[in-house]
Amino acid sequence: MSPRPMTRPGGRSARVQESVHAAVRALEAEQGREALTVPLVAARAGVTPSTIYRRWGDLQELLSDVAVERLRPETEPADHGALRTDLEAWAEHFLEEMSSPPGRAYIRDALAGDPDGSHAGQCSAYAAEQVGIILARAADRGEPAPDAEVVMDHIVAPMMYRLVFRPGPLDATYARGLVEATLSSLMPPG
Amino acid sequence: MSPRPMTRPGGRSARVQESVHAAVRALEAEQGREALTVPLVAARAGVTPSTIYRRWGDLQELLSDVAVERLRPETEPADHGALRTDLEAWAEHFLEEMSSPPGRAYIRDALAGDPDGSHAGQCSAYAAEQVGIILARAADRGEPAPDAEVVMDHIVAPMMYRLVFRPGPLDATYARGLVEATLSSLMPPG
Structure with a gap:
């Protein structure tokens, strides 16, 4: 059988x-x-x-659904043994994927056929899930770490805002700079 | 005549x-x-x-063009005499407008009929212009001020990312918190 x-x-x-x-x-x-x-x-x-x-x-909503599925991360973020390197590597990888021509097309499709915002919400939930894994690892290691909302607001949001709203090139240096600003300035004291 | x-x-x-x-x-x-x-x-x-x-x-691109026009700020940001209050008042006002039902509809329309990203770019250019006016006033007063890109990344981007990608309520406290984080942590030393 x-x-x-x-x-x-x-x-x-x-x-x-x-x-x-x-x-x-x-x-x-x-x-x-x-x-x-x-x-x-x-x-x-x-x-x-x-x-x-x-x-x-309609077709546009179907294409949005397909695009969201393509934006689903296939693996957990790599574990480099330290919060900063984990966040840097993840932010660089995220920006590289999202700013590629297919990535930009998926984001555009995801937003275009999304009358109730649930597809866009799913995209941010994917990012939040990955960030959560990275922060949980830091907690397991006993490393001080920013709040997940701080990472979403000050690392994920600037990349996505630029991708969707602001023309211009985006590179790994930019992603690392956001991680640096967040970890050196926006961490809770301690 | x-x-x-x-x-x-x-x-x-x-x-x-x-x-x-x-x-x-x-x-x-x-x-x-x-x-x-x-x-x-x-x-x-x-x-x-x-x-x-x-x-x-097509109709969708026309509606996007109309939406962008509606998102054009009608006045300069109010001058309250200090950078922090100017930024707080502007961020609160921006968030209130963008998160209102018409504001959300205009953003959705602007993004939906925008094959080359120029309409989204115009939306962010409006915000950047307002931010530029506020920062120029601070410079005239001799106040230390963050870079315009820092304000775009850490005050405007989180608000817009949440509006477009993350469901949930947004209020003036959230807007003021972003200003506080940016001014107290992300300013250049000096």
């Missing part, structure tokens, strides 16, 4: 999501973004167009 | 922009957002639909 195919938790609903997302990614890679339509995605995914309309509303 | 009607610089192009923007605002107020179409806006503005398509691309 061959092993059953892996399904993610959630049963049919999760399988529909997975096949529709896969269809979007495949069609986009093969035919380009402009060619995507709900009927085309539905045919490729083996569902009816009304299944897509019912669940996602 | 009666005075000629005021026209903004730019001649016909600026007059077209003004009448199209006015048509969007009027139709939205009268019939609601969902009723807007390019032909309807064109008819109200007294231009052809192709004028709108040629200049704005």
Whole structure:
């Protein structure tokens, strides 16, 4: 008896999501973004167009959902043994991914088809989760560490604000400078 | 001889922009957002639909352009005689406007129809201009002041990141806390 195919938790609903997302990614890679339509995605995914309309509303919301999934971090932040190096490496990596052409496109898509803000909220939740892991490690080591909200406000927010609102190049030096400012100035005394 | 009607610089192009923007605002107020179409806006503005398509691309880009115009500050920041109070008052006012239901809708519209990022860039340019006025006043008074980029990264960016990416309430206390952190910790020594 061959092993059953892996399904993610959630049963049919999760399988529909997975096949529709896969269809979007495949069609986009093969035919380009402009060619995507709900009927085309539905045919490729083996569902009816009304299944897509019912669940996602329209193509833009579906593309936003796919983009958010692509922005999901695949691994935990690397553990370099110290808060500063962990934060620097994570901030550099985050900025590099988000400022790449695909990263910028995913952010744009995520925001464009997001009438209730839940997709944008998911993006920030991913970042907050990674930051939380880094800060928990620091706590385990007994290192003093800033509050998670301080990291979100003064390291994550400036990078994302520049990515979305301010044209111009962004590099690792900028990311490290935010970590430096936060750790040297915005830490609680102690 | 009666005075000629005021026209903004730019001649016909600026007059077209003004009448199209006015048509969007009027139709939205009268019939609601969902009723807007390019032909309807064109008819109200007294231009052809192709004028709108040629200049704005589609309805979403037109709505983004109108939203950016609505986000333009109408006045200079109030002068309270000291950097801290100027920054606090401005940050509170900025957050109050941006987090209001219309403010959030304008930000959403501005980002949604902005394929090249220029509308988002205009939003941040408005904020940078206001910040620049406040910092120039501090310099005139001989007050020490942070760099404009520090204010953008650590006061404006956290507010905008939360507005766009993080659900939850935002209030004047939060805005004042960012000013406090920036002025007490992120100022250059001196």
